[in-house]
Amino acid sequence: MLRQHCRIAARLCGTRKLEIMKSKPLAITLLSVVAFAVACNKEPTTAEQIDKVKIETTTDAQDMKNYTYAQKTEFVTTMQGELDTLNKDLDQLSAKIESSSDTIKAEAKPKLQALRDQSAQLTRQLDNVRNATESTWDSVRATSQKAFDSLKDGFQQSRQWVSDKIAP
Numbered sequence: 086m087l088r089q090h091c092r093i094a095a096r097l098c099g100t101r102k103l104e105i106m107k108s109k110p111l112a113i114t115l116l117s118v119v120a121f122a123v124a125c126n127k128e129p130t131t132a133e134q135i136d137k138v139k140i141e142t143t144t145d146a147q148d149m150k151n152y153t154y155a156q157k158t159e160f161v162t163t164m165q166g167e168l169d170t171l172n173k174d175l176d177q178l179s180a181k182i183e184s185s186s187d188t189i190k191a192e193a194k195p196k197l198q199a200l201r202d203q204s205a206q207l208t209r210q211l212d213n214v215r216n217a218t219e220s221t222w223d224s225v226r227a228t229s230q231k232a233f234d235s236l237k238d239g240f241q242q243s244r245q246w247v248s249d250k251i252a253p
């Protein structure tokens with residue numbers, strides 16, 4: 086198709102030199118578009134995903150430490166959002182493990198169950214946060230933050246373990 090356009094242009098202008106001159110920029114443009122498209126469709130590696138999760142959760146975790154009792158609703162909303170994100174990522178991690186060898190599945194099963202248990206504990210802890218009073222706020226918030234940090238760290242360790250065991 087590209088050559089056909091160049092030949093038509095060459096016939097119109099009556100020179101073969103124009104065909105060569107036209108094809109170089111078009112070829113370069115075509116290669117640039119293809120390279121850009123390939124780079125844009127690139128799936129992030131597990132290490133890149135881990136880095137992204139670390140950055141996002143570190144920022145959110147830091148933000149959660151600064152909530153006052155008056156901001157309890159926002160704290161619960163933020164914590165619930167983080168928990169939902171981690172649970173979604175945990176489901177993706179589980180699916181990746183399910184498509185691996187039986188040995189890896191056997192090794193990963195207790196790790197995944199521990200993460201699911203921590204997630205359930207954090208869900209229960211969120212109920213405590215919702216019911217916290219002003220006098221219990223600091224203690225409940227700190228306990229929730231500790232549970233969240235523990236789940237986040239466990240998830241990051243599991244994701245790293247999976248990336249070491251399963252080639253991306």
